[in-house]
Amino acid sequence: MASNSGRRLNIDNINPHVRAAKYAVRGELAVKSEEYRAALLNGPAAGLPFKEVISANIGNPQQLDQKPITFFRQVLSILENPALLEKADVLVNHLGYKPDVLERAKRLLAQVGSVGAYSASNGVPAIRQSIAEFLERRDGFPANQADIYLSAGASSGVNTLLHVICAGEKSGILVPIPQYPLYTASLSVLNAACVPYYLDESKNWGTDLGTIKEAYEKAKAEGVDVRAIVIINPGNPTGASLSEEDIRAVIDFARQQRLVVLADEVYQTNVFIGEFISFKRMLRQMQKEKPGVYDDVELASLHSVSKGMVGECGHRGGYFELVGFDPQVQAEIYKFVSIMLCAPVIGQCLVELMVNPPRPGEPSYELYQQEYDAIFNGLRERATALHKAFEQMEGVECGVPQGSMYLFPTIKLPPKAAEAAAAEGRTPDEFYCMRLLEATGVCVVPGSGFGQKEGTLHFRTTFLAPGTEWVGSIVKFHKEFMDKYR
């Protein structure tokens, strides 16, 4: 008879590092929310106290309300079916494709061949060149296409970099807390050491060099070979944009301690307050100011089509740029990415469109800019409305929305809630988020999924969902929750 005992694999003998990895963004709450969504498809008689599930747990703009940018998708439709170019008049006269859409598609097809063919493992050369030109425009310093690697979203780039950098369980990486859990999960799988450093909530979640140094020294004293520092700027889950001063301090520290800087800059256009300053620009600036001093700093910066006003997560497009890396190490990075062959080619093309959108005077520019601005303003308005709601809620504190796609409020819960949570084997923030989901259909992620200072509680919510009804239901739930456990 069938029995578990005959199976080769069980929870106790599979890779313990995979088992140890935690990824709360898609954890128990997310799974439960999908079950609710499926139940609701069977009609309102599902017996749930809400009519729809709001997935505020993950930055997935097009799952909610965000429309894709027309120019991007028109070009992609031609790349998928190049035969359309034989009917240019139909595209232009009947389907409203502007001439620059056709031109861009032709150019990309000439460079790519077919989007159904593997590209070079580091990406299509001409797309790398276009990214290099974008980086030059953005930063005012040269960029070299040979140092750019296309990836399947930024996540895959992070996976590559951590794989090459970490050489065993003694290798450590400084990771901000709170952080996007990709970093801790990947380090778990790699069985390398996560060296957490706390961001400063009192200073809008900025980096505090003293805290970073302390974390570094502590890890070093414990025998950890700290090799790199991760910076998420603008922050996830915090939304904070680092100041020039903070960036300089991090680069200087990285130089002193010989740390690779991993700059996760996927929210670079999601900035409401302050401005985005790239690590690359700052590093080049510092190299210019003090010739020779910063030449050995190694920087990898990552970007993606998933966020910003592009929001094309499902296409899994992204890239990273390496600065100052040893050519032999770069060759190993190339070999590593080649094992998975190449990043999705249509996603690579979307990266090209993102970094090289229509310019003023070009036929598609006006609509592009209009769509772009509408998305930007919509995100800001939703963030503001959500923030306003948080301000009314007892025991909830939340800084002014700064950027990215998230708010990360602190919540103070009554001791009775903590007791009820403990009785369920949950942390209080998990308990709170589970009750919120059950009562309202709104799925958020407990702060413990990103890390938070001992004794503090938070949750992360996106501000992507349209309308205000769901915001109202959070306010109502919160009041009832507080009353119940007061």
Added chain:
Amino acid sequence: MASNSGRRLNIDNINPHVRAAKYAVRGELAVKSEEYRAALLNGPAAGLPFKEVISANIGNPQQLDQKPITFFRQVLSILENPALLEKADVLVNHLGYKPDVLERAKRLLAQVGSVGAYSASNGVPAIRQSIAEFLERRDGFPANQADIYLSAGASSGVNTLLHVICAGEKSGILVPIPQYPLYTASLSVLNAACVPYYLDESKNWGTDLGTIKEAYEKAKAEGVDVRAIVIINPGNPTGASLSEEDIRAVIDFARQQRLVVLADEVYQTNVFIGEFISFKRMLRQMQKEKPGVYDDVELASLHSVSKGMVGECGHRGGYFELVGFDPQVQAEIYKFVSIMLCAPVIGQCLVELMVNPPRPGEPSYELYQQEYDAIFNGLRERATALHKAFEQMEGVECGVPQGSMYLFPTIKLPPKAAEAAAAEGRTPDEFYCMRLLEATGVCVVPGSGFGQKEGTLHFRTTFLAPGTEWVGSIVKFHKEFMDKYR
């Protein structure tokens, strides 16, 4: 001043397991061939003795001559730009899109939402359902969508499975030799043990159970905890389709030794001789024949849009089905894939189109079938022509083309060639392939990149490139090479 010494990372301190990985399909020869290709773009004056580079090193059909299937690409063009559906009359009357193209695109959009949104980490539920129905039609046994995981090509699926199965350096996986080097490279990166077993060249590269047992026992005696056996069927690089008898023997052995079966079945439609029999079908058959005996066998079978008549490698679409896995282990697999969020959604849609193509009587059927057959016949003709050329070549032996996209001839080279190779620090087959590339622009992969028995030499070439000129140039090169080193 800049100096290497200040850098944190160098070839000696990065992850030694990444460094140890070998991936010849995209190794030195491939890099050199791309340099030649770039040089030729600058005009024929590049001083090279050939006019074009023939990339016969990698199964990349659309880089060469293979056209995408029209139905697939028409649907994808609408998925990328759903606004096209508002102009259904233009699509049908001016662009030749058949009604079933529009219907399929509508249905997929209803299931997916936007191809720019993340899907569930294991893939869009409706696409998993469609795959399950395909598997039922193919095998005559039920399949459950909950056991299916969409992946970014089969490579990413293999990466996932090996990550979960291997629990340290003592974990071993039986891998056929010759093999597609994804397996050895991934095991290197994971620092797990590759347990090689040789395929039997004298029996059309079939599996030989005696050889497998020997490899298994030897590894076990050395303290390796052998956990799984990889079977590539039809074979890569060999093209062989396993007989029902061979498959039964492998499953029986897996049951006895409690090994997970990893069936890489990406070439399942590339079969010229014999027939493709899936491991799933055979396992279910055996379970039916002897109730209870095979219930605990764990099987993972992989498929992809990259090969077959689809040939859409650049889209990075694939899936794997799990049979008999422990639910807790499946939950860990889900968590692992969720760290990278999801497979490219447009690639997932292409998987759906592959497993559920137009059927007889549907408007797009005729063209689909015509294109499909033309690709199939074209591949067979090219394989036959190449095989004929090999038959004329001194010291070259090659079995009749059986399937996949490759031929894998044995070559016998004169001792002087081996000496010249040694003087260059190369194996004789590497030396031969490098000279071939330099003389003809034809890039193939030395047998050592896949593994071969001590004392034998081979190379792998795809038969995807059009025309016969390149085949002639191989024949001419070979004669000159043999004369030179005789």
